[in-house]
Amino acid sequence: MIYFDYNATTPVDPRVLEAMLPLFSEQFANASSGHGAGRAVARLVEQARGQVASLVGTNRRNVVFTSGATEAANLAIRGVLAGAEPGRRRILVAATEHKAVLAAAAEAARIHGGTVGIVRVLRNGAPDLDHLAASLSKDVVLVAVMAANSETGAVADVRRACGLAHGAGALFLCDVTQAAGKIPVALDAWEIDLAVLSAHKIYGPKGVGALVARRRLQNRLTPLIVGGGQERGLRSGTTNSAGIVGFGRAAAIAAAExxxxxxxxxxxxxxxxxxxxxxxxxxxxxxxxxxxxxxxxxxxxxxxxxxxxxxxxxxxxxxxxxxxxxxxxxxxxxxxxxxxxxxxxxxxxxxxxxxxxxxxxxxxxxxxxxxxxxxxxxxxxxxxxxxxxxxxxx
Missing domain, CATH: 3.90.1150.10 (Aspartate Aminotransferase, domain 1)
Structure with a gap:
């Protein structure tokens, strides 16, 4: 088999697997436990948080681990719309966004009361930023434009798109799932408010991803999963320590290479x-x-x-x-x-x-x-x- 479908998923890099294996046997403690073994695993999780943050150019405190980019997109979009002002409940989404973002926007609008507008793209697949600018108004709460498209590879000028959104008082969500590890990503420099990515696109394990959210926004988000309050209350559930450590190692390798x-x-x-x-x-x-x-x-x-x-x-x-x-x-x-x-x-x-x-x-x-x-x-x-x-x- 000649595998030329790496945008769909990637194999786990042997170096990533090597980093993960001890978390299944030797360092198996719950990262939320207060004893020494738990704290040791928690330190590994925090190290991974820093590695993921470094890959996408942000502060480690902005990284919230999830099961993947789909969950992260739902957490971000629903959270923003749930806390939006009554007169600002429209979401603008580029027409070529991943179905996870398109569906999450539609569902958030259905649940919380809002509308979704579609931003056209050019013939080459890049978002039509003139159409975005013309579509912005005071009722827009969030704009979603991905950094790179999984089907055509088209790279968007997300820094400009983000600036347009901010100029209208809207937040900006960027799906960097395909961009991370392939091209430089600088979320803080681009002033991105929210971003999502997955480990399995960068030779890490499936079932783990991240929402990157500025700290001032994290308090505005409503968790999809409640329970023990892990991930600063935004994503409860026993920490997927092995997956997160693998994610971190994959991010470090991607950044270096x-x-x-x-x-x-x-x-x-x-x-x-x-x-x-x-x-x-x-x-x-x-x-x-x-x-x-x-x-x-x-x-x-x-x-x-x-x-x-x-x-x-x-x-x-x-x-x-x-x-x-x-x-x-x-x-x-x-x-x-x-x-x-x-x-x-x-x-x-x-x-x-x-x-x-x-x-x-x-x-x-x-x-x-x-x-x-x-x-x-x-x-x-x-x-x-x-x-x-x-x-x-x-």
Whole structure:
């Protein structure tokens, strides 16, 4: 299997697993316990909090551990809307946000009384900041724009978007799940109020993520899970010590190797794109040519249904959309928001490379893709030209 779906999830780095293993056996104490063993684990958790904070350019006190970015987005959006003033209950969300953010905004508006407005995106997938500026008014409480899109890799100018939101008196939420570990993230320098991310996108374990919230905002948030008051009362439940330590170690590795990883992935992704566009006709790039994640390219193979192509090349793992799309037959909401028709969107594949990817894998994958696309196109042509059976009535 050639795995080119690293934006969906990543394997746990062996160095991360090594850091986690003692938390399952030797250092298994509850981090909330007052005895020495518990305090030792609590120190490891706090070390991890600092490592995650360092990766995204914020203070460790702003990091609240959750089960993942989805929970973090729900905690942030519902919390902000629950405490919003009566005249400020509209949320603006970019059209290409992850379904976790889109659904959380819709649910928060339903529960707490509010509305959700959609910010258009440009043809290359970047948010239309002129449309954002025109959509802002005194009734907007929160603006959500992701730093980088999982399907096209499009990188947004979130610093400018945040400035526009603040100018209208609104808070700003940034999903940095795909950006963290791939490009530099500087939440405090960008003046971001709220951000979300997950460990399993940066070679850490699944089931752990974080909400980054400025301390002045944490008191305004309403917890989704109540109980023992862990994570400063924002996320109760026995601390997932092993997962958090793994998250921290993954963040530290990502920070240390970000430049090296990015250079290597940019080279391999460019090679993949070059070979496919050179050796296949009717291949179109979805998304920006330059301002995108170094590991991601989304290509349309005109005349070849993406699901059929994937079925025809079981040796290669790629995606026809984000992992949240699952088995849905609907075209990608990201690509349709960019202006692609349903047919064009259904003929598009995302290739997302990762730290373990090699040049040999790129060449092998290209061969499989060329064969699969050729097979699917030929089958489609035969289907279109096959004469319809004639029906005779007595």
């Amino acid at each position: 970000l430049t090296t990883d990015a250079d290597q992935l940019r080279r391999l992704t460019a090679l993949l794109q070059h070979l496919l566009t050179e050796q296949l006709d009717a291949v179109e790039l979805n998304g920006p040519a330059v301002a995108r994640l170094p590991n991601t390219v989304n290509l349309r193979f005109a005349g070849a249904d993406a699901d059929a192509v994937m079925t025809s090349m079981p040796e290669v793992a790629v995606s026809a959309g984000s992992a949240c799309k699952g088995s849905s037959s609907e075209p990608s909401h990201v690509l349709t928001a960019m202006g692609l028709g349903s047919t064009a969107a259904s003929e598009s594949l995302r290739f997302s490379l990762g730290r373990p990817s090699t040049e040999d894998e790129v060449h092998a994958a290209v061969g499989h893709v060329i064969t699969a696309v050729g097979h699917v196109r030929a089958l489609a042509r035969r289907t279109r030209t096959r004469p319809h059976p004639r029906v005779f009535s007595p």
